[in-house]
Amino acid sequence: MMEFLNFYLVPGVVLGCIYALGAIGISLTFGILRFSNFAHGDTMTLGVYITLSLVQVSGLHPLAVAPVAMLLTTGLVLGMDLAFFKPFRKSPTIMLVIASFGLMLMIRSMIQFFWGVQLHALRIGIEKMAFFGPFAILPRHIMIVGAAVVLMMAVHLMLTRTKIGKAMRATSDNPELAALTGIDTELVIRATWAMGASLAVAAGVFLGLDTHVETMMGFKLLLPMFAAAILGGIGRPYGAVAGGLVIGIVEELSSYPWIGETPLLSPGYKAGVAFAIMVAMLIWKPQGLFRGRQF
């Protein structure tokens, strides 16, 4: 029983928090800019590599330099929006999807060019598990979940208490009506990119702390993040959090030996779990758990 808790449920929650933070950005971009941003995963990778360089230069803890990386990544993403997405604001959304698809590979190739493709580590040394009776947990897992909860609270406060947050929610619900009431759409779009990019960088840094840093890490997270956004309902940040947690936990639990001694699903297929959940949602409940926008 403790093995289930320590080695399956806790890592599932950690992974779920990472997916959730990434999925908020996907869901908001989908809700406000109306397209699925394939470059989101590689934006995350970019932020992680910036963090890595900052750590190497400053020698500080990754979480200490992460806010700087968030700002830098936000700046770069705003530049990309200007160059590659803004010309298509009035075009069919599929043009934006293709542009983001191209951008995804451009970002990744630049990361591979500047930083190389070898694995990196954000932290050095082996951590000992902290024991609380039979319950054991890695200190970094406590840190990741704690920081993720803080970030989610911040997102919640921003969306409900600030003017720009309310404008974002209004635009996501009904863009025409929001524009009619005098909301500055371009400002809302910039805020969306900033929030999405910052959360993606945070998620990437958490993943980098938990595992390692590599150039494909963002792309590998793309599918689970899409699945989380669809599961929670497109344009619903809270749905994205719930969806991310569900997918992270289910992914980890799928390799628990529920029946007999062997894992229920070979760990090699973990990445398929998110896809299966997403397809099931698309068939039975395309609007998601939180009644998101249905296209």
Next chain:
Amino acid sequence: MEQYYGYFIYALSLLTMGGIYSVLALGLNVQWGFTGLFNAGIAGFFAVGAYTQALLTTPIYRDHLGGYNWPIPLAMLAAMVLSAVVAYAVAKICIRLRSDYLAIATIGIAEIVRLIFKNEIWATNGPRGVSQIPKAFEGLPQPWNTLAFLGMVLTIVALIYLALERARTAPWGRVMTAIRENETAAAAAGKNIEGFRLESFVIGSALMGLGGALMAQYLKQIDPNVSDPLTATFLVFVMLIVGGSANNRGAVLGAMLMWTVWSSTEILTSRLPDEFAIRSAYVRVFLIGLILQFILQKRPQGILPETRPKPNPRHRGDNSPVKNSGRTTE
């Protein structure tokens, strides 16, 4: 003399790969060009075709399935059928949803296909892949075998081109255009939107499977990285968009052109010092991406824009000539 022979062989390989990519680009043209379906998982359908070809024709081998001894043409047909079946399953679920969902679902399918080929080691030899795949005409002496294979590829391209040109100008192709340009109007005219989209998606994916079968023969060995989203999916998309979406000639032109660019820049970068050569390979990807963005913004119709079939003169009067509206004016 020997040097020129080398150039000659290189030109043949350029044309052969360009031809194989033409098959893929024509397949994508049916989906994206004709009907406006965004398939981000070309790599997946391509890999299904490649592995079908490989496993049905390779001799018996202890590390993967094999020894079925299927004749090459029959295996190519099977590759098409199997890709079509996978495409049908995907399309059945996603085709009625917004185009984004199809893109996400197809990229997911490509990933799952790669996982299967990587993890089912008993069947596919896992990451080490399948080698010694029989190639058509390989019994002939050099350079005749290369020439004969190129001839086969180009014949296939020509046949697909003729068939798709026929389809494009036929009522079927016109319905596809109608669905792409104005789905509601097409539905109001009594067309079964989902049915037509499904047909288009399945036909396009079958062609991608055929492209995979050709590639497996040409390279003689494949591994799960054949479904690397970069070389398969992205390059084919750039080819079609550069050449001209919805224009079959544009698809072939784009494939030949972009493959030449891709392949010749590889020669350039491989001459650089080692340290730099590896890294500059990524610059090539970046440049291809930049070309895509440039074309998307400055010339979305591509080099050869779409042309609409002329109305049949016998029916003059009951349908006025349709002006080429282009997809961006939607």
